Amino acid sequence: MSEKPIRVLIVDDHQLMIEGLKSLLEGEEDIAFVAGANSMAETMAFLEKNVIDVVLMDINMPDGSGIEATEKIRALYPSVKIIALTMHDDISVITKMIKAGASGYVLKRTNMNEVTEALRIVHRNGKYLSINTQNIIMENLGSTTEQTDPEEDARPSLSSREIEVLNLVAREYSNEQIAEKLFISERTVEAHRRNIFIKTKTKSIVGLMKYAIRKGLIEPENDDR
Missing domain, CATH: 3.40.50.2300 (Response regulator)
Known part of the structure; x- marks a missing residue:
């Protein structure tokens, strides 16, 4: 059976x-x-x-x-x-x-x-x-064994997709343009943006950009819109 x-x-x-x-x-x-x-x-x-x-x-x-x-x-x-x-x-x-x-x-x-x-x-x-x-998981387990200073320990872990969204936000892309470029929905873009602000503990685009520049998260611009 x-x-x-x-x-x-x-x-x-x-x-x-x-x-x-x-x-x-x-x-x-x-x-x-x-x-x-x-x-x-x-x-x-x-x-x-x-x-x-x-x-x-x-x-x-x-x-x-x-x-x-x-x-x-x-x-x-x-x-x-x-x-x-x-x-x-x-x-x-x-x-x-x-x-x-x-x-x-x-x-x-x-x-x-x-x-x-x-x-x-x-x-x-x-x-x-x-x-x-x-x-x-293995990459993150490995990073926890290294000696880092307290400021770096406090750095939030942005996903690769969130970093992509962050860079497009920095280049003044709208949610609609980001969704089109990354082949995702605008609702998903909004969720990523919300998560980015929460993880970086920033409250404005200006604050977010200052944080991203300080942490080296902004990639050189190659605008292909």
């Missing part, structure tokens, strides 16, 4: 991403796409009435975050496994997501075959970190 397929719920604020993952999973006999949700409210409402084995969870949501949603799901439905599937490559986000109860962390830029591998491993009560995620 064959085992039942792994029932998967995909949570992402981009419907196009859900549809793409759905197409990927449809070719797997042991994995079944059950539904997609675009917000935390939709996710929790669906789980109240349906049985799911694994949730593929994005971090960005219009009404919360994947970290918050993971905490709630693990508290209310402990049998449900969660894998973060996100573009966030910030070590602090990775750490928070794992602490919230995620059993896996996969970056969207990775080979999508890793998604199916992660689903199978996590469903069997294992843990899964994509290769890119492992590299980020």
Whole structure:
């Protein structure tokens, strides 16, 4: 007698991403796409009435975050496994997501075959970190062993994407222009900008630029707008 397929719920604020993952999973006999949700409210409402084995969870949501949603799901439905599937490559986000109860962390830029591998491993009560995620963790573990001064220790860890956004902000790109250049939504740009201000503890563009210049985060301009 064959085992039942792994029932998967995909949570992402981009419907196009859900549809793409759905197409990927449809070719797997042991994995079944059950539904997609675009917000935390939709996710929790669906789980109240349906049985799911694994949730593929994005971090960005219009009404919360994947970290918050993971905490709630693990508290209310402990049998449900969660894998973060996100573009966030910030070590602090990775750490928070794992602490919230995620059993896996996969970056969207990775080979999508890793998604199916992660689903199978996590469903069997294992843990899964994509290769890119492992590299980020190892790099940060290595940096903590080096002697640094207190000021550098306090420096926030901006992700590579956040640094890209920061440089475009410095060049006076609008949110719409940044979204077009980086092939992301304006809502995602706004989330990056918000995170940058929070991490750098700055309150204005002027303050942010002063911080970025002091820390050497601004790259030489090569304007190709």
